[in-house]
Amino acid sequence: MQELLQYLFSGITNGAVYAVIALGFSMLYSSTGLINFAHGEFVMVGALTFISLSKGLKMPIPVAFAGAVAITAAAGLLLERMAIRKVRKPHPIVLVIITVGASILVRGVSMLYWGKDSHNCAPYSNHAPIDVAGATLLPQSIWILALTLLVVIGLHVFHKRFLTGRAMLATAISRKAAGVVGIPTDMMVLLAFAMSAAMGGIGGALIAPISMSSFDMGMNLGLKGFCAAMIGGLGSSWGAIFGGLLLGVLEALGVGFLSSGLKDASAFVLLLLILYFRPTGLMGKATVQRF
Amino acid sequence: MRTARNILFCAITALVICTLVPGLSWGKEPYKIGGIFSITGASSFLGDPEKKSMEMAIEQINAAGGIDGHMLEPVIYDDEGDPTKAVLAAQKLTSKDEVIAIVGPSLTPTSLAVIPVIEKAGTPLISCAAGIKITEPVKPLVYKTAQNDVLAVQAIFNHIKKAGIKKIGILTVENAFGESGKEQLAAQAPQFGIEIVLAETFGAKDTDMTAQLAKIRAAQPEAIVCWGTNPGPAVISKNVVQMNIKVPLYQSHGVASPKFIELAESAAEGNMLPTGKILVTEQLPETDSQKKVLKGYTSEFEKRYSMPVGGFGGYAFDGINLMAAALKGTEGDKAKIAANVEKINGFPGVTGTFSFSPTDHNGLGDDAFVMVVIKDGKWQLLK
Structure with missing residues (x-):
C-alpha cells in the first residue's frame, strides 16, 4: 500500500512534467500542423537558463522562472523567423527535418555555453518532504502539479475567451480563411511558436530542482512528451495533460510491479497499443490529420 | 702519390665523422608516443584530464632529459568515445605516425576495438579503461592502468562485512558501467556472506528514482549499493534523504569526483564509496609509498591547468610513466618495450602500486582502492 502510493507520487510528478512538454507539442500542432522535434531542446534550455538565473545570478525564483520562460520563448521566435518561415515550399516533412536540425544546433550551442557537466539548483520552497501514509511527497511535486494545472487553465481561457486566442484557433482551422477575414496569420504562427517554446521552458524550469540538468537531457524528455501528446491525442490540451499523467504513472507502476529495466519500454508499448487501436489518441478528434 | 692522397682524404673524412657523431647523438630522434582519448x-570527463595528464607527464620526462637521450613526442587523437573513430586513430598512429607505443583509449569498448589493430602492428598499448576484458585473457602487448571493477566491489564488500551487514539492495545504471558492476556485485556477494535482496536499475538520464527506492525499501535491506556515474547517483542520494531511508548508502567509484558532492549537496553526507587514493592524498599516512607521487601529480596538475584534480587523469599519467620506465635501453624496439612493462614491479603510480606479471597485465592490488565517507562536503578516509 505504502509502495503503491509512492509509485503514484513518483508517477504523477514525472507525468506532470511530461504533460507540460506534451502541451507544447500539442498547441504547436493544433496551430500550425507541425511537429517540432526541437521541443525537447527548449525544455533543456528552460532548465539550464533557470539554473543560471537563479543559482548563478542569484535572482529570486519568480524572476528566474519568468526569465527562463521568456528566453526560451525568444528561442522559439528565432526558430520560426530564421528557419521555418524561410521555407518556400513548407511541406510537413521538410519542416520536420528543419526542426530536427535545429535541435542538433541548440544542443551543440548549449554544450558550448553550459559545458558537458550536469547542473542542479535548489527547490522553489524549502519545506521538508511531506509524509503521506509512509510515502514521501516532495514539495516540488506539488509546485509542478499546481503550475501545470495553472498553465492548462490559462491556455484554455486564452483560446476560448481572448480575441488573439480565438484568432489563433481560426488560423489553425484554415489559414486561408483566417487571412481572408483579416487575421494576421503570420503573426499567429509566430505567436504559436513562441508559446509552444514557452511551454517547453516552463517544463524545464519545473524539473530543474528535482533532477540534474545537462545539455543532452532534451532528447529523452522530448520523446516522452511527444509520446504523451500522441497518447492523449495531438491537438487536445486536456489530452496532453491526461496522456502525460497516464504515461508517468504507468512508468512508475511498471518499475514497481514489473522491472525497472522495463520503464521506458512500458511507455513505448503503451504508445504502440494506442496508435494501433485508437490512432487519434485517447482524447483526439477523429479527423486529426497525421503524417 | 695517389694512394697517399686517398689515405689523407679517408683520414680527414673519418675525423670529420668522428667529430660529428657525438654532435649527432645530442639530437637523437625523438620517441613518438601515441595517445587516444575521449577528449x-x-x-x-575521462578523456580531457587524461590528455592533459599525458602532455604533462611527457613534458616532465623531457625536462629531465628524456629517455636515454631521446625526447618523447606525443601524438594525440580524439576518439569522441566512438569505437570506430578509435580504430581509425589507432591505424593512423601505427601506420602513418609510426609511434612506438600507445596510451589509451579511455573507455572499455574503444579499448577492445583497437586491440586487433595494435596487435597487427606489434605496438604496445596501455589502456586507461576499467573493463576487465581488456587484460583478461592476458594479451602480450596490452596493459591497463585503471582499476578493475572487481577491486572496487571487494573494497565495498570488505567494508560492509566489517559493519556486520548481511542483506543489501543494489541499484545500478543501465549502461556498460552499471552492467559490469551488477555482475561483479552478484558474483562476489556469496564470498562475503552477503545476500542481495533486490537488484533494481535506473536509466542514465532518469530524473526521479523514488519508485525504485520504494521497492528496495519494501525489501528491507540493511544497506543500499548504488552503481552509476553522474548525475543519476546524485539524484538517488537526494531521493534517499527525501524518503527518509535510514540504511547506509554506498556509491561506486564512478562518482569519485567533486562534481558528485556539488550535485548531491547535503544529501551526499554519509555516502560511502571506494576511490583511488588521489582524493585523500593529504590524509594518507606518510609511510604510504604512493603519497609522494600523488602529491607531485596533484600540485603540478592544479598549477598547470588551474582546475581541481580528479581521479581519472592519473590513468594516462601512470601509462606514460610506465612506458617511460619500460623504454629504457630498448632503443625503441616495440617487442622489447612490451616485454619490459611485464617486468615492472612495485612501481608507485597515481592510481596504485603496479606489479605486472605474465598472468596480470593490470598490476594493481586491493590497495588501489580506499573507502571514503563524505563528511561536511569533503572526502574523509575510512580506516
Missing part, C-alpha cells in the same frame, strides 16, 4: 563527447 570530447559524453566521456570527456
Whole structure:
C-alpha cells in the first residue's frame, strides 16, 4: 500500500512534467500542423537558463522562472523567423527535418555555453518532504502539479475567451480563411511558436530542482512528451495533460510491479497499443490529420 | 702519390665523422608516443584530464632529459568515445605516425576495438579503461592502468562485512558501467556472506528514482549499493534523504569526483564509496609509498591547468610513466618495450602500486582502492 502510493507520487510528478512538454507539442500542432522535434531542446534550455538565473545570478525564483520562460520563448521566435518561415515550399516533412536540425544546433550551442557537466539548483520552497501514509511527497511535486494545472487553465481561457486566442484557433482551422477575414496569420504562427517554446521552458524550469540538468537531457524528455501528446491525442490540451499523467504513472507502476529495466519500454508499448487501436489518441478528434 | 692522397682524404673524412657523431647523438630522434582519448563527447570527463595528464607527464620526462637521450613526442587523437573513430586513430598512429607505443583509449569498448589493430602492428598499448576484458585473457602487448571493477566491489564488500551487514539492495545504471558492476556485485556477494535482496536499475538520464527506492525499501535491506556515474547517483542520494531511508548508502567509484558532492549537496553526507587514493592524498599516512607521487601529480596538475584534480587523469599519467620506465635501453624496439612493462614491479603510480606479471597485465592490488565517507562536503578516509 505504502509502495503503491509512492509509485503514484513518483508517477504523477514525472507525468506532470511530461504533460507540460506534451502541451507544447500539442498547441504547436493544433496551430500550425507541425511537429517540432526541437521541443525537447527548449525544455533543456528552460532548465539550464533557470539554473543560471537563479543559482548563478542569484535572482529570486519568480524572476528566474519568468526569465527562463521568456528566453526560451525568444528561442522559439528565432526558430520560426530564421528557419521555418524561410521555407518556400513548407511541406510537413521538410519542416520536420528543419526542426530536427535545429535541435542538433541548440544542443551543440548549449554544450558550448553550459559545458558537458550536469547542473542542479535548489527547490522553489524549502519545506521538508511531506509524509503521506509512509510515502514521501516532495514539495516540488506539488509546485509542478499546481503550475501545470495553472498553465492548462490559462491556455484554455486564452483560446476560448481572448480575441488573439480565438484568432489563433481560426488560423489553425484554415489559414486561408483566417487571412481572408483579416487575421494576421503570420503573426499567429509566430505567436504559436513562441508559446509552444514557452511551454517547453516552463517544463524545464519545473524539473530543474528535482533532477540534474545537462545539455543532452532534451532528447529523452522530448520523446516522452511527444509520446504523451500522441497518447492523449495531438491537438487536445486536456489530452496532453491526461496522456502525460497516464504515461508517468504507468512508468512508475511498471518499475514497481514489473522491472525497472522495463520503464521506458512500458511507455513505448503503451504508445504502440494506442496508435494501433485508437490512432487519434485517447482524447483526439477523429479527423486529426497525421503524417 | 695517389694512394697517399686517398689515405689523407679517408683520414680527414673519418675525423670529420668522428667529430660529428657525438654532435649527432645530442639530437637523437625523438620517441613518438601515441595517445587516444575521449577528449570530447559524453566521456570527456575521462578523456580531457587524461590528455592533459599525458602532455604533462611527457613534458616532465623531457625536462629531465628524456629517455636515454631521446625526447618523447606525443601524438594525440580524439576518439569522441566512438569505437570506430578509435580504430581509425589507432591505424593512423601505427601506420602513418609510426609511434612506438600507445596510451589509451579511455573507455572499455574503444579499448577492445583497437586491440586487433595494435596487435597487427606489434605496438604496445596501455589502456586507461576499467573493463576487465581488456587484460583478461592476458594479451602480450596490452596493459591497463585503471582499476578493475572487481577491486572496487571487494573494497565495498570488505567494508560492509566489517559493519556486520548481511542483506543489501543494489541499484545500478543501465549502461556498460552499471552492467559490469551488477555482475561483479552478484558474483562476489556469496564470498562475503552477503545476500542481495533486490537488484533494481535506473536509466542514465532518469530524473526521479523514488519508485525504485520504494521497492528496495519494501525489501528491507540493511544497506543500499548504488552503481552509476553522474548525475543519476546524485539524484538517488537526494531521493534517499527525501524518503527518509535510514540504511547506509554506498556509491561506486564512478562518482569519485567533486562534481558528485556539488550535485548531491547535503544529501551526499554519509555516502560511502571506494576511490583511488588521489582524493585523500593529504590524509594518507606518510609511510604510504604512493603519497609522494600523488602529491607531485596533484600540485603540478592544479598549477598547470588551474582546475581541481580528479581521479581519472592519473590513468594516462601512470601509462606514460610506465612506458617511460619500460623504454629504457630498448632503443625503441616495440617487442622489447612490451616485454619490459611485464617486468615492472612495485612501481608507485597515481592510481596504485603496479606489479605486472605474465598472468596480470593490470598490476594493481586491493590497495588501489580506499573507502571514503563524505563528511561536511569533503572526502574523509575510512580506516
